[in-house]
Amino acid sequence: xxxxxxxxxxxxxxxxxxxxxxxxxxxxxxxxxxxxxxxxxxxxxxxxxxxxxxxxxxxxxxxxxxxxxxxxxxxxxxxxxxxxxxxxxxxxxxxxxxxxxxxxxxxxxxxxxxxxxxxxxxxxxxxxxxxxxxxxxxxxxxxxxxxxxxxxxxxxxxxxxxxxxxxxxxxxxxxxxxxxxxxxxxxxxxxxxxxxxxxxxxxxxxxxxxxxxxxxxxxxxxxxxxxxxxxxxxxxxxxxxxxxxxxxxxxxxxxxxxxxxxxxxxxxxxxxxxxxxxxxxxxxxxxxxxxxxxxxxxxxxxxxxxxxxxxxxxxxxxxxxxxxxxxxxxxxxxxxxxxxxxxxxxxxxxxxxxxxxxxxxxxxxxxxxxxxxxxxxxxxxxxxxxxxxxxxxxxxxxxxxxxxxxxxxxxxxxxxxxxxxxxxxxxxxxxxxxxxxxxxxxxxx
Numbered sequence: 001x002x003x004x005x006x007x008x009x010x011x012x013x014x015x016x017x018x019x020x021x022x023x024x025x026x027x028x029x030x031x032x033x034x035x036x037x038x039x040x041x042x043x044x045x046x047x048x049x050x051x052x053x054x055x056x057x058x059x060x061x062x063x064x065x066x067x068x069x070x071x072x073x074x075x076x077x078x079x080x081x082x083x084x085x086x087x088x089x090x091x092x093x094x095x096x097x098x099x100x101x102x103x104x105x106x107x108x109x110x111x112x113x114x115x116x117x118x119x120x121x122x123x124x125x126x127x128x129x130x131x132x133x134x135x136x137x138x139x140x141x142x143x144x145x146x147x148x149x150x151x152x153x154x155x156x157x158x159x160x161x162x163x164x165x166x167x168x169x170x171x172x173x174x175x176x177x178x179x180x181x182x183x184x185x186x187x188x189x190x191x192x193x194x195x196x197x198x199x200x201x202x203x204x205x206x207x208x209x210x211x212x213x214x215x216x217x218x219x220x221x222x223x224x225x226x227x228x229x230x231x232x233x234x235x236x237x238x239x240x241x242x243x244x245x246x247x248x249x250x251x252x253x254x255x256x257x258x259x260x261x262x263x264x265x266x267x268x269x270x271x272x273x274x275x276x277x278x279x280x281x282x283x284x285x286x287x288x289x290x291x292x293x294x295x296x297x298x299x300x301x302x303x304x305x306x307x308x309x310x311x312x313x314x315x316x317x318x319x320x321x322x323x324x325x326x327x328x329x330x331x332x333x334x335x336x337x338x339x340x341x342x343x344x345x346x347x348x349x350x351x352x353x354x355x356x357x358x359x360x361x362x363x364x365x366x367x368x369x370x371x372x373x374x375x376x377x378x379x380x381x382x383x384x385x386x387x388x389x390x391x392x393x394x395x396x397x398x399x400x401x402x403x404x405x406x407x408x409x410x411x412x413x414x415x416x417x418x419x420x421x422x423x424x425x426x427x428x429x430x431x432x433x434x435x436x437x438x439x440x441x442x443x444x445x
Contacts, residue, residue, distance in 0.1 A: 007438070015125075021107055021112055022105060023105075024104070024117060028089045039060075052131055054072060054131055072134070076142050081176070081445070082143045082442060087150045097417045112422075118410060118419055119181065123429075130437060157388050183400065185401065186402065189262075195376055196376070197284050200353070202349060209343075210339055211310065213309060234334065238335070241293060246291070247268060261374050264278075285379070294316045296315065314344065324349070350387060357441055363375035400429070402428065
């Protein structure tokens with residue numbers, strides 16, 4: 001087998017930059033509610049794969065809402081396949097707020113600029129560059145690799161991974177694990193420490209609709225049955241609620257390993273105190289030690305002197321694995337008897353083992369190319385398409401490696417203004433991803 005340096009050659013390094021830039025130029029903005037179009041990006045990926053001799057299929061639930069699925073055969077037919085998935089859609093970008101045109105894909109001063117540079121067209125580009133590098137070098141991965149580029153991840157996944165899981169699950173039948181976004185990037189933890197959080201869990205999504213009904217009337221009249229008052233009181237209770245600490249296995253492992261990196265005692269009986277001692281690294285875990293419920297939308301009334309009959313609100317809730325019943329019971333209590341609530345969108349929380357050979361292989365690939373880096377387990381506060389693929393029994397990890405300098409905050413730039421990625425970071429990510437994908441072992445099929 002060829003040496004890694006011969007596989008990820010100068011051509012592969014050039015391609016990962018070019019593919020990232022060209023994918024950014026394809027506007028795949030997802031505005032929600034079915035308003036999006038990924039077709040051109042899916043066709044672009046299909047062409048790059050076809051040039052490497054890899055057949056793919058574009059699958060749509062609705063015209064233009066395109067998903068691509070391809071398979072790269074491995075050398076070990078006894079091993080289960082690995083799913084590698086990345087979404088093609090991006091969140092909106094307001095051009096007036098940006099330093100560059102957000103869909104320019106401009107490459108300037110060693111930086112690739114544009115919406116999707118981090119989330120997650122750079123990962124899509126790394127997958128394409130890896131497959132093409134394998135074809136040129138005449139090598140194959142150990143396991144079968146199923147590649148899925150999906151639509152609609154930035155909304156409900158109804159047109160993307162959800163559709164694939166519910167209606168095309170046979171294409172992933174032999175996949176036991178999957179990798180995707182939100183892990184393997186550099187997090188600078190102070191004191192010169194480079195941490196690489198590897199996703200091994202996600203909180204569940206609980207987007208809520210709240211509604212209060214009262215008695216409509218004139219704004220000058222006494223009215224104890226005011227829907228606006230009822231919804232405001234419920235929202236205030238929800239916003240002020242302090243959820244109790246609930247340590248799930250991934251977060252427990254993250255706190256333990258971070259404490260070891262920082263050389264402090266991992267006092268898991270005083271989690272808030274431990275977070276204070278972890279300094280910047282607390283950002284990796286502080287949102288996942290408990291459930292959360294953040295009011296985000298409030299709607300009521302249409303004229304200052306009219307008391308409306310209805311008032312409504314929305315809440316972005318997130319649930320840890322094993323804490324869903326507690327979330328529901330707490331919402332019943334906080335909303336009270338005068339406000340009804342329901343799930344507007346709900347997805348399951350996830351947990352993945354951090355003592356698995358796959359997790360160890362990801363950590364080893366990071367250390368190989370950054371020996372002073374510290375891979376650590378990580379539970380995502382939000383969610384990814386791994387939730388949908390979990391319906392098929394696929395264990396999901398977050399691993400889209402990037403080496404980022406201190407001034408590049410992944411969490412700040414993803415979905416943010418002036419989203420961008422360093423060329424050197426992409427080159428590092430390609431080397432790490434290719435090394436991991438080529439050699440990772442799988443469970444028996």
